[in-house]
Amino acid sequence: MNKEQQAVNADKMLFETPRKRAFITGSEAVAEAVKRANVDMAIAYPITPQSESMHLVGDLYAQGYLKDYYRAENEFAVMAAIHGASLGGGRVFTATSGPGTLRAMEMFPVWAGSRQPIVCAFMCRGIALPPSIQPENIEISFMLDTGMLIFHAENAQDYFDMILKGYAIAEQPDVHLPVGVFADGFFVTHTREVVMLPPENQKLNAYNPASAPIPAFDMESPPIRSTRDPLLNKSNFISYAANASWHQEVLAAAQRARKHIDHFLGGLIETENPEAEILIVASGTAVSQAREAIRSLRDEGIDAGLVKVKSIRPFPEKEIREATANASLIVVPEFNPGGWLAREVKASIDNNSRVIGGPRVFGGMSLPRELIVNEIKKALPATAVNS
Amino acid sequence: MSKKIITPVEEFRDLLPDEYKELVNDGPYNEAKTVDDLGSFKEITEAHPHCAGCGVALGIRLGLASLPKPQDTIVIGTPGCSFFALSQSALNYSCTAFGNQNSVASGLKRMLKLRFPQTHKDVVVMVGDGGVADIGLDYTLHSWFRGENITTVMLDNEVYGNTGGQESGMTVKGKVLNMAPTGKKFSKIPVFEMAKTSGCVYAVKVTVANARKLGTALRRAVLIAREVGPTYVQIYTPCPTNLKFPPNQTIAVAKDAEKTHYAYEEYITDEASAYLSGLGEVKEKS
Ligand SMILES: Cc1ncc(C[n+]2csc(CCOP(=O)(O)OP(=O)(O)O)c2C)c(N)n1
Ligand code: SF4
Numbered sequence: 032m033n034k035e036q037q038a039v040n041a042d043k044m045l046f047e048t049p050r051k052r053a054f055i056t057g058s059e060a061v062a063e064a065v066k067r068a069n070v071d072m073a074i075a076y077p078i079t080p081q082s083e084s085m086h087l088v089g090d091l092y093a094q095g096y097l098k099d100y101y102r103a104e105n106e107f108a109v110m111a112a113i114h115g116a117s118l119g120g121g122r123v124f125t126a127t128s129g130p131g132t133l134r135a136m137e138m139f140p141v142w143a144g145s146r147q148p149i150v151c152a153f154m155c156r157g158i159a160l161p162p163s164i165q166p167e168n169i170e171i172s173f174m175l176d177t178g179m180l181i182f183h184a185e186n187a188q189d190y191f192d193m194i195l196k197g198y199a200i201a202e203q204p205d206v207h208l209p210v211g212v213f214a215d216g217f218f219v220t221h222t223r224e225v226v227m228l229p230p231e232n233q234k235l236n237a238y239n240p241a242s243a244p245i246p247a248f249d250m251e252s253p254p255i256r257s258t259r260d261p262l263l264n265k266s267n268f269i270s271y272a273a274n275a276s277w278h279q280e281v282l283a284a285a286q287r288a289r290k291h292i293d294h295f296l297g298g299l300i301e302t303e304n305p306e307a308e309i310l311i312v313a314s315g316t317a318v319s320q321a322r323e324a325i326r327s328l329r330d331e332g333i334d335a336g337l338v339k340v341k342s343i344r345p346f347p348e349k350e351i352r353e354a355t356a357n358a359s360l361i362v363v364p365e366f367n368p369g370g371w372l373a374r375e376v377k378a379s380i381d382n383n384s385r386v387i388g389g390p391r392v393f394g395g396m397s398l399p400r401e402l403i404v405n406e407i408k409k410a411l412p413a414t415a416v417n418s
Numbered sequence: 419m420s421k422k423i424i425t426p427v428e429e430f431r432d433l434l435p436d437e438y439k440e441l442v443n444d445g446p447y448n449e450a451k452t453v454d455d456l457g458s459f460k461e462i463t464e465a466h467p468h469c470a471g472c473g474v475a476l477g478i479r480l481g482l483a484s485l486p487k488p489q490d491t492i493v494i495g496t497p498g499c500s501f502f503a504l505s506q507s508a509l510n511y512s513c514t515a516f517g518n519q520n521s522v523a524s525g526l527k528r529m530l531k532l533r534f535p536q537t538h539k540d541v542v543v544m545v546g547d548g549g550v551a552d553i554g555l556d557y558t559l560h561s562w563f564r565g566e567n568i569t570t571v572m573l574d575n576e577v578y579g580n581t582g583g584q585e586s587g588m589t590v591k592g593k594v595l596n597m598a599p600t601g602k603k604f605s606k607i608p609v610f611e612m613a614k615t616s617g618c619v620y621a622v623k624v625t626v627a628n629a630r631k632l633g634t635a636l637r638r639a640v641l642i643a644r645e646v647g648p649t650y651v652q653i654y655t656p657c658p659t660n661l662k663f664p665p666n667q668t669i670a671v672a673k674d675a676e677k678t679h680y681a682y683e684e685y686i687t688d689e690a691s692a693y694l695s696g697l698g699e700v701k702e703k704s
Binding site: 137252 | 419424426489490491492505508509510511512513514515518521522523524525526527530532533534539556557560564567643644658
């Protein structure tokens, strides 16, 4: 059964407690985060590459770290039941991947609209025909306007931290929004790396439903709460206004999350050598590949910098605008065919012909550093002419 | 919850709407009320915007009046006409996506059991036939297979009322409706029979013409679901608007249905029966 865990506040666990090295997979890092998150209940449905992490969460339940856990009948059922459990005023966790994300799609805006601090891990994979279980993060583009906060992990360390910190951010009274913590499947979930972990005898303080801006669904406190009322099915100006202001409040809550993301994640972006004329803007595992590409370029005497985007929602428009102010070439490598990150970057900055959306790999292909290097070299003469 | 929680502080008492004051003073919270007491207490559902003569509205009214413990009851719904009355009741009510009601109820009930181990928080699903039998059928069945401690109530108007009169899986065979322009091709989905084989420990088929039986069924279903297992109440709630009969004929239409395909039926397992007779507080009035 559950080893004695001491409940501590997030700051103490995340910033003050000394950490120890562990050599683990990304899936194991997810379970290590859940072990310390004082989660009341988790619900699972298998899909590659998510399954292993939710097996491990099931093991945590068997060991007494969680109070309830079950396998539901499909992802829509999982996300609906997670919504129900969260309405009941407890801390919940689940995870899914690719097709599971899309099957459950209708529920994500419900989580956000219901202002629920649910943390869900997404292990991205291909979705479309031809069928693919390979790494690819196109599913993030479908999630962009669900109202959820979206963090994109570069590696297992990020994944561990972003899940635990996700709870701390999501549960702030002025935020209370769901957090999707995304990682590129297989690359992060199925590879082993060094992750620094706080001790397992610490767990976050229990969720306090009284910290929510709207009361839990337990008939314990007035007012009687009815979700989607009076917003639905009333055709009058007051209900239009109420509905619109509710949506605005969800968006505003995401903006209010910025200061907490700054505190817990150390900013929405991270930069390296941002003075360089050539900048690579990336998120997820593309960041690691970008670091390699920058090293190669440096060996050839070409100076390039990096902007790692950690928070996709809220999107760090201002931070990226400032970080790219002096760049003449901005390259956005991605693990998906649509190029959602390049679109976001282009929409955030001035003079966006500086942005090269690419290279893009998908269908399971890896992103060798040479691809990024070539993309930059191809673009170099043109930008030299421009400037 | 206790009535104290909704009792306003003295300073605000005058400012509150009359409906609220009546609810606090004369509501059924902490009182054992049944359909027989209707008219003698402030009901927990208010005037609703349903069509005149709506069977769904009547089914909800009778059902809510029969809850054994309304002060600790949470209702889960789904899009459909039932939303109109349920969202105006003085109960926590959630209507999220179409068809997911039994999943939401599963998660909610489990969390409430964790958070309030000493008290019964009753979770009751109340939704239309399309919501249960079509889009939500697998979620309904799986909540029964898993043995969730929830009550599922189908308000069966044999049509999609809210979207303008399309056939549903519960429509009778041959009926011409929108999206069934040449008549429905298959029989009513046997959800009542499925309940019996899918893990429900108590199931009743009843119509709104039989108020007492409906009330007793609902109260028993909620009590049994607390300890024994999932329960199901299927109520015939005819829709004058889409089935095209005069609104003052709803009860007559329901009575007729009792003679054709909606005869009262009750299924109860031995365990549920024993549990029920062990409950001293069950107020038998039917
Ligand atoms: C995913 C999805 N598909 C379709 C709808 C549209 N819709 C709303 S209510 C409804 C019909 C409800 O019928 P029923 O459950 O029988 O309830 P009734 O209105 O008859 O009481 C439909 C199809 C929806 N809200 N969501
Ligand atoms: S359409 Fe039918 S079910 Fe819906 S409110 Fe009108 S009468 Fe009731």
